Amino acid sequence: xxxxxxxxxxxxxxTVRYHPSPCPGCGTVRAVGVLAGGRRVxxxxxGIDPSPFACVQCGxxxxxxxxxxxxxxxxxxxxxxxxxxxxxxxxxxxxRPVFDALINVDRPRSTLWWLRRGRRVGPTLxxxxxxxxxxxxxxxxxxxxxxxxxxxxxxxxxxxxxxPAYEPRIERMVPWLAELLAPLPPEHADLARRYARWxxxxxxxxxxxxxxxxxxxxxxxxxxxxAATGFLTWCTEHDTTPAALDQGGLEHYWxxxxxHADGFLRWIRDxxxxxxxxxxxxxxxxxxxxxxxxxxRWRHVELLLHDDTIRHYTRIAGLFMLLFAQPLAxxxxxxxxxxxxxxxxTVFVTFERTPIQMPDPLAAIIGEHxxxxxxxxxxxRDNGWLFPGGIPGRPLATENVRAQLVERGIKPHDNRKAAxxxxxxxxxxxxxxxxxxxxxxxxVRWAALAARxxxxxxxxxxxxxxxxxxxxxx
Numbered sequence: 478x479x480x481x482x483x484x485x486x487x488x489x490x491x492t493v494r495y496h497p498s499p500c501p502g503c504g505t506v507r508a509v510g511v512l513a514g515g516r517r518v519x520x521x522x523x524g525i526d527p528s529p530f531a532c533v534q535c536g537x538x539x540x541x542x543x544x545x546x547x548x549x550x551x552x553x554x555x556x557x558x559x560x561x562x563x564x565x566x567x568x569x570x571x572x573r574p575v576f577d578a579l580i581n582v583d584r585p586r587s588t589l590w591w592l593r594r595g596r597r598v599g600p601t602l603x604x605x606x607x608x609x610x611x612x613x614x615x616x617x618x619x620x621x622x623x624x625x626x627x628x629x630x631x632x633x634x635x636x637x638x639x640x641p642a643y644e645p646r647i648e649r650m651v652p653w654l655a656e657l658l659a660p661l662p663p664e665h666a667d668l669a670r671r672y673a674r675w676x677x678x679x680x681x682x683x684x685x686x687x688x689x690x691x692x693x694x695x696x697x698x699x700x701x702x703x704a705a706t707g708f709l710t711w712c713t714e715h716d717t718t719p720a721a722l723d724q725g726g727l728e729h730y731w732x733x734x735x736x737h738a739d740g741f742l743r744w745i746r747d748x749x750x751x752x753x754x755x756x757x758x759x760x761x762x763x764x765x766x767x768x769x770x771x772x773x774r775w776r777h778v779e780l781l782l783h784d785d786t787i788r789h790y791t792r793i794a795g796l797f798m799l800l801f802a803q804p805l806a807x808x809x810x811x812x813x814x815x816x817x818x819x820x821x822x823t824v825f826v827t828f829e830r831t832p833i834q835m836p837d838p839l840a841a842i843i844g845e846h847x848x849x850x851x852x853x854x855x856x857x858r859d860n861g862w863l864f865p866g867g868i869p870g871r872p873l874a875t876e877n878v879r880a881q882l883v884e885r886g887i888k889p890h891d892n893r894k895a896a897x898x899x900x901x902x903x904x905x906x907x908x909x910x911x912x913x914x915x916x917x918x919x920x921v922r923w924a925a926l927a928a929r930x931x932x933x934x935x936x937x938x939x940x941x942x943x944x945x946x947x948x949x950x951x
Contacts (some may be wrong), residue, residue, distance in 0.1 A: 497539040506539065519781025539586055548585035555592055556580060559600055560607045569607040574637040585723070598626035599633075615640055615648075623649050629869070636860065644685045646695045646869075647678060653699070657706055665709040668719065668750070669741075673702045676744050691806045691875045705741035707734075719745050727754050767926075769895040774799055777887045782838045788847040789872060790864050791881045796839050798889055802896040802913055803828055805889050809873045811863040818844060829914030902927035 500507045502522030531537065532547035542548035560576050562569040566569035568576050582588050592600050602621075605611045618631045626862040628649070635641045654673055658666040677698045684690040712718055713731055726758060731737060745751050778799050781792045797803045807828075817825040817832060824840035825832035879889055900909055901923035 504843050519848065542586060542589065548589060549580070552585045552589055552592075553580055554587065558636065559592070559604050562607055562609075564609075568927075571613050571639055572603065572607055575634070578633075578637055598624075599630040602630060603626070613639065615643060617686060619648075619652070622878065623652055633869040644690070646690065646692070647681050647685060650678060650681075650695075650699065654702065657702065660704060661709055662713060665713065666717070669702070669709055670704050671704055672741055672744055677701055677740075681776055688810050689806055693876065701738075701740045704738040708738035708741060722751055722754060723725055724754055767891075767894050767898050769891045770900060771895065774895045774899075777885075777892060780885065780887075782842075788881065789842060789849060791878050792842055793839070793846055794864070794878045795882050795887060795889075796842075797826075797828075798893050799887075799896055800839075801828060801833070802893050802900055804893065805875045806876055807914070809864055809878060810877050812861045813847075815865050816843060816863060818846070826911070829911060831912050833912060852858070897923050898927050 479881065497506050499505065500519040500522055502518040505519065507519035507521075511739070532550055533545040534539075534550040535547060537549070541549040542551050550875065556576050556579055557568060558570045560568045579588050595735040602611065606613045606617075611617050613634070613771050615631075616629060621627045628645065632645060633639075635642055635645075648776050650673075654670065658669055661669065681690060681698055684694060691801045708730065709719070711734070712722070715726070717726060727742070741755055742756050746754055746756065777876065778796065780793045781787065781799070784792070794805060796807045797808050798805060799846055815827045817827075819825070822840065826835055826843070827833070834840075865871075866873040866877070867873075882889055900913070901920065904912070906924050907918040909915070909924075910917045913920075
């Protein structure tokens with residue numbers, strides 16, 4: 478087709494419309510595809526009719542979708558139909574945050590695809606909620622399958638505060654637990670249920686409240702429950718119960734099983750169900766072993782600083798771990814207010830209470846990351862997470878970063894120990910604890926491992942006594 482005085486192919490025209498940019502002539506974000514004066518400008522600056530680019534409904538030139546209509550106008554129309562309450566003729570009051578969030582996405586075509594794809598589980602359920610066919614509550618999701626589509630919508634509604642906040646990794650253990658315990662005899666199922674709810678899941682909730690819950694911890698908790706059900710199945714097969722088990726029977730169980738339910742057995746003993754059994758305690762010998770050399774750690778630092786093929790969030794998280802010995806679980810839950818990007822380009826990051834200035838290469842990477850956060854999930858962009866995740870309202874999963882680091886030969890646990898060892902040798906323990914957010918006891922232990930004593934540090938930092946005190950002493 479012909480645009481202005483230049484003939485443009487359909488492919489080039491489509492590319493221009495899908496990638497609007499600031500016009501060099503007027504500065505507005507338009508479809509910049511008309512050659513005028515040796516540069517590409519918008520239709521108005523070129524003095525031609527902008528109708529080949531503009532949406533007939535709103536006049537915008539970005540995100541084309543239907544004939545002469547943009548994706549945002551089509552999305553608004555379909556969302557209105559989907560979320561309208563028949564009794565009022567308007568968008569359902571409680572679902573208004575959903576409408577506002579979806580209509581303001583950066584990529585409206587993606588949301589349109591979500592509305593019309595496959596089984597349309599999420600959109601169908603939203604329509605049922607708007608029409609009053611199902612309740613807008615956590616109970617509705619509790620009765621539905623815990624598949625990816627239902628889980629995503631559940632998380633979205635919680636992130637937008639349509640539903641109260643909840644910890645999905647714990648709540649989704651409830652139906653899993655019911656299915657796991659179904660084959661057990663009632664008395665064994667009741668015992669395992671009490672162990673799971675009041676011991677294992679209770680510890681998970683404390684972790685969640687402290688912000689230290691990870692997928693690894695949740696998976697380990699599930700394994701503890703599975704081990705408990707395996708032991709109870711063994712009891713059923715040997716015509717015994719946990720309360721009647723003697724030490725000989727317990728030792729027979731240990732010799733015939735490679736995976737033991739030690740946590741469950743200790744809980745049985747501690748709760749008084751069976752106080753006659755003895756569970757051996759295994760203790761780790763010595764202190765933490767550092768298996769990564771300082772040279773290898775700095776080689777990993779160089780890789781993350783200069784390899785542009787690695788995602789920004791992975792580079793930043795890895796460098797926070799390698800340089801400042803931060804655990805990945807804490808890094809992934811950092812907030813944007815922990816980063817202070819100043820007008821002169823310097824960047825300060827607060828891990829605990831004291832801001833730390835970032836070195837120049839890392840500061841630049843952090844600055845670029847802050848500009849790219851808008852590409853995250855629309856329900857995660859403005860909730861304060863420094864590393865927003867793909868699940869609405871949730872930070873980036875620790876396992877996401879860990880897998881990418883391990884793929885490049887960087888083992889987070891081992892490298893963090895190497896970083897702690899070096900920092901403990903270079904920084905006084907009180908300062909180390911304050912900067913990194915570790916306990917004083919941990920700082921002292923690492924200083925001892927580094928063969929560095931800081932016992933005289935506080936005395937050296939103390940001011941000299943005033944002159945009159947010296948005179949009195951003499």
